[in-house]
Amino acid sequence: MKKLIFLLSIVIVSSCGLFNKLAAPKHNVNALSFAQSAYTQDSTLYASFKVSGTDLSYDHAADIYDVIENLIQQKISLDSTRKYNTQILSIDHTWLNQLESARADHQRDGNISVNHINVNGALLNQIGNIAVRTETTYK
């Protein structure tokens, strides 16, 4: 019996070491909430442009870009404190970079073209969905 316990102990200890290499943060309600809020704002921003199609000026959108940026920054701060955060931080930064690229397009062009709106909206929707899905699947 002692041998069995000894062997099981070895299995348990080596399992923990092995799976640390393939690790994910634990589910975090606040991180999920930040991701969902930013994703919703992304979608609302670009959906409103598609519907109205008239007022595409940067001034009309600047505040919403700020809100989304703030939410992603808060998520990055939170994720920086989580264990095994390499992948989720990389996803966060891809999202932030994408947002800044969309904002730069908008600022540069003033009244951005509908083509650009469709592209930036689709890319932001894609990375936002990835972030939300990732947070949802953490156990």
Added chain:
Amino acid sequence: MSDINTIVSGVYNIFAGNLIASVGTDSKELLITAAGFAADAKTSLLAIGAAALASDNPMSWSEFKLKMIEESKIGEAAFLSVEQLLASDVQSFVSNQLASFESLLLSELVKLQQPTT
């Protein structure tokens, strides 16, 4: 009182059953996630293509290249997400199994400690 073979067989049977059930559930979740990511990527690529080939105010070549680079970075993020899904599943499965091992083992140890009459 259980002998060691019975204890190990019991633990193994529970482990094997949980493993098969868990792999089945996780595989379905992974397929749904991958299909969702692929659909989003198709939407983005269609939008980039439409913008580049539009007759009215088309994207410039440099803008097209920039958006394709951004799309590839988002694709990388999708792979990281899938990796995290697998990692989270494995972690959860292992910690559940360790708890189950401990519980089974402790209960058998308690039985073994009890004096036979």
